[in-house]
Amino acid sequence: MTGIRMDERSATGVSGDTDTTDGAFTEAPLIYFSSVSDNTHRFVGKLGIESARMPLLTREPTLRATRPYVLVLPTYGGIAGERAVPRQVVKFLNNEQNRSLLRGVIGAGNTNFGETYCLAADIVAAKCAVPVLYKFEVMGTSEDVDRVINGLEEFWT
C-alpha cells in the first residue's frame, strides 16, 4: 500500500467522533485497514490468521475489539506526514477499549515515499505506547509473510 490520502469528503465528520455503539465486535487477534487497492488486505490474507477488516468508509460504524490484538495499517500521504494515519484507523482508535487492547503495530508502505514510509505505524505506536513489530512494502513478499507468521506466533506466547 502506497499511502494515499483518502478523498476529503469521506474524511468529514471524523473529528470528535466517538460513536462506536453500532460497531461489530471482533475477537480477531489481527485487525487491519486496507483501502480498495486491497494491498494490505492481500498481505493479511496470506498470513492465514483470523483477522478483521475495518469498514472502508469512515462514516460506517467501526469495529470493537474484545481481546488483545495487533493492528496492520498503511500510511496515507499528506505533506510532512500530516494526516498519515487513515481516518478510519483514527476513528477506530478513538474508542478507548480498542486502544487499551492494542499490543503492537505492523506498517504497510513503500520506501519510495521517503521519510513518510510506514509513518502511520510509527505515529500509532508512539501515541499508544506499543512497539512497531514489522514493516513491509506494498503487499509483502513471501519472506515478509513467513517472518510475520512466526513472529506473531512467538509474540502471543
Next chain:
Amino acid sequence: MSEKLKLVDQVQAINWNRIQDDKDVEVWNRLVNNFWLPEKVPLSNDVQSWATLTPEEQQLTMRVFTGLTLLDTVQATVGAVSLIPDAITQHEEAVLTNIAFMESVHAKSYSSIFSTLASTKEIDEAFRWSTENVNLQKKAHIVTDYYRGDDPLKRKVASTLLESFLFYSGFYLPMYWSSRAKLTNTADLIRLIIRDEAVHGYYIGYKFQRALESATPERRQEIKDYTFELLFELYENEVQYTHDLYDGVGLAEDVKKFLHYNANKALMNLGYEAMFPSSVTDVNPAILSALSPNADENHDFFSGSGSSYVIGKAVNTEDEDWDF
C-alpha cells in the same frame, strides 16, 4: 496517438461532485499536494560537491540523468497520454493528464541539474550518448511499442513497469552520491521524482487490477504471462544497461540488487507476487536509507534480540481528529 482517440457524439463536462471511483479523487488530491518545481530546489549548492567527482564519475552522472530524461520524455508525451483513451472515468482522465504533466516537469528538472553543474559541451555530449546507447534506446523502444499497441491492459502493464522498475538503474546513482554526502540537493530533487513515480505506479497498477477483475480466466492468464515475459525482456536489457553504465566504477552488482528489489515492487503494484528472492534483493543499507530514513533493519521487532525494542518514535504530526 491520435488514431486511438475515441470520437464521441457528445462531449460530457467532468463533474467532480459525482464520483464513480473514490481512488481517482484520492490520487488527484495526493498528486496536487505533491506538486513541486525544480526551481524550488537549491541545486546550485551542489556545485562545489560536483567538483569533487572525478571526470569519469561526472560523465556517469550525466549519462544516468540523460537516460532518466529520455524515459520521462517517453512517459510524458507517449505513455501517460496513451492511457487516456482507455480511462473508465473522466476523473481518471484528469489524473492521467496530471501524471503526464508531472513527467514533463521531471524531464525538465534534469535539464535544471545539467545547466547548474555542467558545461554546454558536456550536456550535448551526454544527450548524444543517450541517442547512441543501444540498451537505453532499446528499453525506450520496447515500452513505446506497447504503448502504441492495441491492448489497454498491456499498456497499463508497460506503464507500471516503466514507472516502478525501469527508472531505478538511474535512481540508484543519486542515492549513492547522497549516501556519501555528495550532490545532496540533487538527491532531494530525485526523491521528489521517486515519490511521484510511486504514486503513478500505484495508481496505474490499481486501474490495471480493476480492469482485470472483469476479464475471463484465460485472458487473465494471457496478461500474466505477458507481464512476466515483458519484465524478463526489460530485465535482461536493464542488466546490460547497468553494466554499460556502472562497470567503470565497480557498482554494477550493487545496482542489480536495487533492480531486483524494485522489480518486485513493480509486480506487486500490478497485484502479482514478488519474483526475486530476498537473497538477491538485499539492497545496500546505505542506499535504502538514502531513499527512506525509516527503512532501517530495526523494523523487524520479531527477529530482534529484545534490545531493539523500540516504541514508535515521537512524531510531530498531531492531527485534529485524534480524541486522545
